Amino acid sequence: MKVSELAKALDLKVITDKGFADREIKSCYVGDLLSWVMGRAGQDSVWITIMSNVNIVAVAALVDMACILLAEGVAIDEEVIKKADSQGIIILSTDKNSYEAAIAVHKAAAI
Amino acid sequence: MLKHYEISGTDFSAAGEASSNFKLILKQLGLPADIVRKVAISMYEAEINTVIHGGGGTCDAEISDKSIVISFNDNGPGIKDIDLAMKEGYSTATDTVRELGFGAGMGLPNMKKYADDLQIKTTPGKGTTVVLTINL
Ligand SMILES: Nc1ncnc2c1ncn2[C@@H]1O[C@H](COP(=O)(O)OP(=O)(O)OP(=O)(O)O)[C@@H](O)[C@H]1O
Ligand SMILES: [Mg+2]
Numbered sequence: 001m002k003v004s005e006l007a008k009a010l011d012l013k014v015i016t017d018k019g020f021a022d023r024e025i026k027s028c029y030v031g032d033l034l035s036w037v038m039g040r041a042g043q044d045s046v047w048i049t050i051m052s053n054v055n056i057v058a059v060a061a062l063v064d065m066a067c068i069l070l071a072e073g074v075a076i077d078e079e080v081i082k083k084a085d086s087q088g089i090i091i092l093s094t095d096k097n098s099y100e101a102a103i104a105v106h107k108a109a110a111i
Numbered sequence: 112m113l114k115h116y117e118i119s120g121t122d123f124s125a126a127g128e129a130s131s132n133f134k135l136i137l138k139q140l141g142l143p144a145d146i147v148r149k150v151a152i153s154m155y156e157a158e159i160n161t162v163i164h165g166g167g168g169t170c171d172a173e174i175s176d177k178s179i180v181i182s183f184n185d186n187g188p189g190i191k192d193i194d195l196a197m198k199e200g201y202s203t204a205t206d207t208v209r210e211l212g213f214g215a216g217m218g219l220p221n222m223k224k225y226a227d228d229l230q231i232k233t234t235p236g237k238g239t240t241v242v243l244t245i246n247l
Contacts, residue, residue, distance in 0.1 A: 035159075035217035038152055039224065043144070051212045058127025062134060062151040064144075079124070087131065 001025050001109040003067045003090055006046065009108040010101075012069065012092040015076060016084045023090075025066045028105045030098050034059050041065065046109075048101050052076040057083045067091065069105070071098040112136075112174045118158060118183070120167025123211060129170050130155040133181075140174070142247070149245050150179055153226040156218035157183045157241045163208045164188070165239055178227075182242045189235040197223065 002022045007014055014020070029041035030048045034055060041047055043064040049056065052074045060068050067090035070076065076091070084091050094101050105111070114136065116129035134151045154172075161168045165185025172181040190196045197219050204214030222229050228244040 032212055033215035033217070034212040035156060035215045035221055038155060039217055039221040043148065053211050054124040055126060055211055055213075058131055058155065061131050062127070062155050064148070064151075083124075 001111075003046075003092075006067075006105065006108055007092055010094065010104050012094050015070070015091040015093050016081055016089065020090045021088060023066050025109055025111065027111055028102060028109075030102050038063060046105055048098050048105070050074050050098065052080060054080045054083055056080070057087060057089050060084075060089045061087050065089075069094060069101060071096060071101045114172045116170040116172075118161045118165075118168050118170055118185075120162055120165065120185075120187075123162065123208070126159055126162045127155055130158050133172055137174075137179075146179075146245060146247065149225045149227075150181070150243075153222045153229075153243050153245070154181050156221045157181070157243060159213060160218055160239075160241070161185050161187075163204060163213055168238075176247070178247055179245045180242065181245075182240060184238065184240050186238040189237055189239055190231070190233045191235050193231055193233065 004022045025046055026044035027042045028046045031037040032049050032051045041063050044066045046069050047065050048069045050071050070093045073095040137147045161183045165187035168185030170183050199220045200216040202214045202216035226243040227246045230242040233239040
């Protein structure tokens with residue numbers, strides 16, 4: 001499944017540039033501790049987290065994730081969005097909690 | 112090929128920029144994805160430690176035919192007990208940086224897992240040098 005298809009299927013808010021370069025989703029990882037995520041998440045994954053500070057951008061870029069999915073509708077600073085856009089990182093948002101979001105991703109993307 | 116980076120000890124929002132920049136270079140050089148991943152993860156962890164524990168420092172990365180060698184230098188507090196620091200879950204991170212998602216105590220274990228070689232030279236009160244080697 002593509003990121004755009006996931007966003008549509010789950011009615012996710014696209015926080016970063018709406019005209020993003022679409023990419024394929026291969027897996028999903030849930031976590032908020034950056035080093036933990038860094039060492040365990042796979043590339044092309046959807047990363048579900050409640051962390052919304054600027055450091056999530058570097059983690060997503062370095063692991064080559066498909067997108068970040070912010071859970072619980074957490075607030076995010078404009079500075080983080082700008083940095084994500086400059087590095088081509090897609091950030092989506094949902095009001096669901098991480099557990100519900102993970103189930104929804106699983107159902108929609110069959111991963 | 113040599114790259115030099117200055118690592119700020121105060122600007123947490125810039126943390127990871129050296130690693131992100133170096134990853135781009137490796138991708139542009141057409142290095143295999145698994146090599147790029149090993150470098151990206153281990154280098155990021157070392158860079159973050161230089162920021163949050165070392166108070167900033169320098170990074171020098173060298174790409175040769177056989178390997179990629181990346182060294183981080185700081186003049187921070189040093190590590191008193193390296194065996195303890197290497198344990199998964201051990202962290203002296205402050206509450207402030209924990210709120211940013213750091214402090215899982217997984218950085219050094221990640222470096223050990225993803226780099227082919229990890230060398231740490233540290234003197235309490237003087238500073239720390241971390242050298243990562245990834246074989247090509
Ligand atoms: N450059 C350094 N200078 C001083 N102390 C360090 C340095 N690097 C690591 N340490 C010490 O080793 C501990 C473990 O480091 P490690 O990277 O594994 O975990 P962390 O940085 O605390 O958390 P995480 O990396 O998961 O965000 C640190 O908490 C710190 O006490
Ligand atoms: Mg660390």
